[in-house]
Amino acid sequence: MKLKMMYSFLNSDLTVIENELEETIKAESPLLHQASLHLLQAGGKRIRPVFVLLAAKFGDYDIDKIKNVAVSLELIHMASLVHDDVIDDAELRRGQPTIKAKWDNKIAMYTGDYIFARALELITNVENPHAHKILSHTLVELCIGEIEQIKDKYNYDQNIRTYFRRIKRKTAMLIAVSCQLGGIAANVEEDIHKKLFKFGYFVGMSYQIIDDVLDFVGTEKELGKPAGGDLHQGNITLPALFAMEDSIICDQISRVHEGSERSDIEKIIALVKESGAIEKSLQISDKYLQKALGVLEEMPPSRSKKALRDIAKFIGKRKF
Amino acid sequence: MKLKMMYSFLNSDLTVIENELEETIKAESPLLHQASLHLLQAGGKRIRPVFVLLAAKFGDYDIDKIKNVAVSLELIHMASLVHDDVIDDAELRRGQPTIKAKWDNKIAMYTGDYIFARALELITNVENPHAHKILSHTLVELCIGEIEQIKDKYNYDQNIRTYFRRIKRKTAMLIAVSCQLGGIAANVEEDIHKKLFKFGYFVGMSYQIIDDVLDFVGTEKELGKPAGGDLHQGNITLPALFAMEDSIICDQISRVHEGSERSDIEKIIALVKESGAIEKSLQISDKYLQKALGVLEEMPPSRSKKALRDIAKFIGKRKF
Numbered sequence: 308m309k310l311k312m313m314y315s316f317l318n319s320d321l322t323v324i325e326n327e328l329e330e331t332i333k334a335e336s337p338l339l340h341q342a343s344l345h346l347l348q349a350g351g352k353r354i355r356p357v358f359v360l361l362a363a364k365f366g367d368y369d370i371d372k373i374k375n376v377a378v379s380l381e382l383i384h385m386a387s388l389v390h391d392d393v394i395d396d397a398e399l400r401r402g403q404p405t406i407k408a409k410w411d412n413k414i415a416m417y418t419g420d421y422i423f424a425r426a427l428e429l430i431t432n433v434e435n436p437h438a439h440k441i442l443s444h445t446l447v448e449l450c451i452g453e454i455e456q457i458k459d460k461y462n463y464d465q466n467i468r469t470y471f472r473r474i475k476r477k478t479a480m481l482i483a484v485s486c487q488l489g490g491i492a493a494n495v496e497e498d499i500h501k502k503l504f505k506f507g508y509f510v511g512m513s514y515q516i517i518d519d520v521l522d523f524v525g526t527e528k529e530l531g532k533p534a535g536g537d538l539h540q541g542n543i544t545l546p547a548l549f550a551m552e553d554s555i556i557c558d559q560i561s562r563v564h565e566g567s568e569r570s571d572i573e574k575i576i577a578l579v580k581e582s583g584a585i586e587k588s589l590q591i592s593d594k595y596l597q598k599a600l601g602v603l604e605e606m607p608p609s610r611s612k613k614a615l616r617d618i619a620k621f622i623g624k625r626k627f
Numbered sequence: 628m629k630l631k632m633m634y635s636f637l638n639s640d641l642t643v644i645e646n647e648l649e650e651t652i653k654a655e656s657p658l659l660h661q662a663s664l665h666l667l668q669a670g671g672k673r674i675r676p677v678f679v680l681l682a683a684k685f686g687d688y689d690i691d692k693i694k695n696v697a698v699s700l701e702l703i704h705m706a707s708l709v710h711d712d713v714i715d716d717a718e719l720r721r722g723q724p725t726i727k728a729k730w731d732n733k734i735a736m737y738t739g740d741y742i743f744a745r746a747l748e749l750i751t752n753v754e755n756p757h758a759h760k761i762l763s764h765t766l767v768e769l770c771i772g773e774i775e776q777i778k779d780k781y782n783y784d785q786n787i788r789t790y791f792r793r794i795k796r797k798t799a800m801l802i803a804v805s806c807q808l809g810g811i812a813a814n815v816e817e818d819i820h821k822k823l824f825k826f827g828y829f830v831g832m833s834y835q836i837i838d839d840v841l842d843f844v845g846t847e848k849e850l851g852k853p854a855g856g857d858l859h860q861g862n863i864t865l866p867a868l869f870a871m872e873d874s875i876i877c878d879q880i881s882r883v884h885e886g887s888e889r890s891d892i893e894k895i896i897a898l899v900k901e902s903g904a905i906e907k908s909l910q911i912s913d914k915y916l917q918k919a920l921g922v923l924e925e926m927p928p929s930r931s932k933k934a935l936r937d938i939a940k941f942i943g944k945r946k947f
Contacts, residue, residue: 334771336774336775336778338774338775338777338778339770339771339774340680354829390722390736390737390740392737393732393733394733394737394738412713412732413713413714413777414774416710416713416714416736417710417714417770417773417774417777418769418774419740419769420710420739420740420743420766420773421770421771421774423740423766424741424763424766424767424769424770425767427747427759427766428760428764428766428767431756431759431760431763434756436751436754436756436759439747439751439756439759440748440751443744443747443748443750443751444748446740446744446747446748447741447744447745447748449744450659450737450740450741450744451655451659451741452657453737453740454656454658454659454734454737454738454741455656455658457658457734457737458656458658507815534784535776559629586844
């Protein structure tokens with residue numbers, strides 16, 4: 308089943324979200340508007356808004372209220388991509404030139420700032436002040452995650468705990484908070500929105516591990532870029548960390564630096580694949596997936612619960 | 628009278644603010660903590676916290692509540708400086724290497740993001756949700772101001788209205804909001820916090836115009852950098868715009884570009900000084916100052932009102 312089919316009952320509300328996204332980034336500054344619109348039109352799965360809407364279905368679902376949260380979360384995700392692309396010197400994203408490529412790093416920096424600020428402005432429409440606290444705290448964590456990732460580039464003396472902490476901050480928190488804030492904006496009980504947070508957190512961890520695995524096993528066509536990009540850029544992910552338990556592979560990986568040859572990266576990819584590190588990583592991802600499904604089991608049955616289950620499973624098994 | 632003497636009765640509370648600033652930027656990430664601390668220790672006038680505290684004196688002054696606003700506003704100012712230094716490729720600020728110089732642009736970008744996020748997290752401690760709305764909206768305006776400034780670099784086809792709109796967004800709004808939020812956090816009536824906003828806005832406009840004048844008339848020693856820096860970097864400020872009403876000077880100024888010779892800049896500075904543009908700019912600054920003092924007159928008498936008056940006058944007459 309295709310991802311979109313799993314939540315087709317949200318289609319009209321997702322159109323509302325899409326329009327609202329476009330409305331929100333409208334800026335008096337034509338340059339800012341253009342840059343933001345460019346980013347928006349590059350598309351994306353809008354998976355965070357989907358989580359927000361599905362989570363809100365456990366409470367008093369009112370799209371006029373929920374949309375603020377959904378749009379805000381997607382904007383924060385988008386802003387973090389813009390700043391990420393500056394860090395990674397990325398020229399392309401989703402087949403489109405990045406803002407830093409089409410304009411420059413400076414425009415990208417302030418476009419990111421602007422979108423962040425819009426997101427925070429929007430969340431203030433949610434009456435529960437707890438929502439603002441949660442969102443701003445998530446932003447703090449996101450920034451710490453980003454800085455830690457920069458610091459740990461080409462640092463081969465890091466352990467698996469460091470990795471988990473980093474992907475929690477960089478990915479899982481935002482998905483967790485998408486689910487939680489969807490619940491909060493729909494006035495669910497504390498018990499429920501805490502469960503929604505947990506579910507999102509586990510799904511997010513599973514999602515990021517799969518993402519990191521795909522960077523080793525995906526084809527250039529599937530990934531839209533050559534495999535091994537993380538390694539090449541010095542981002543040491545779970546498969547690399549597991550493979551480094553073998554001292555020979557560890558020695559090879561530790562030699563990777565900014566100017567490493569493509570052919571050396573390819574050799575290492577082959578070694579990592581043979582080492583069993585991919586399977587071990589997938590097992591961890593699956594553990595997180597099972598935890599996510601376990602939390603979901605405690606929720607009352609509904610169409611939304613089924614959709615969340617389907618999405619979580621899809622994410623846990625996706626091939627690209 | 629020295630600036631600090633004008634509000635010496637705030638001294639112990641300003642120490643609280645200073646400690647709180649240091650406490651707030653503490654991060655689990657040592658790199659982030661170091662970079663933020665570096666910025667904090669470079670000092671600064673902390674004029675925004677001073678405005679917050681003085682404004683709060685018009686209401687129920689409780690330093691434990693007010694400090695959240697004061698620290699938040701100073702953090703936003705600091706974060707905007709970090710991102711500004713990236714844009715301007717600045718190596719030094721207040722005689723210290725900038726974050727982008729000591730580390731790099733990427734660290735500077737995320738340190739700025741982190742400090743922004745911390746500021747927003749802190750403001751959620753203020754119970755009145757109106758405060759969150761005002762602050763996030765100010766951030767949006769700040770970003771638009773920054774982008775417009777980038778867009779308008781070396782653009783000689785801009786008018787004085789563009790200039791006023793830009794300095795409103797880049798400077799005056801944050802000072803206005805410092806005053807307003809100080810009032811709101813101290814539960815003043817709407818009528819009072821709107822006046823505080825106006826006062827801050829007028830002071831901020833006056834302040835920025837003086838700043839832009841000083842860039843023409845200050846000595847290298849006073850400015851800590853050669854005069855004419857704005858012009859050289861393509862920032863067309865009020866004195867330049869007035870001077871450009873003379874077609875000969877307009878022609879000269881319009882030739883300034885990124886690689887212009889220092890000697891050409893010096894010639895233009897002399898022309899601008901002779902043109903009467905400095906005096907015209909100072910008159911405008913003074914008009915804003917008078918408006919600020921006028922708003923203040925409507926406020927009930929107090930020690931705090933006197934301090935605000937003294938500070939406004941000081942800002943309007945400062946030589947560096």
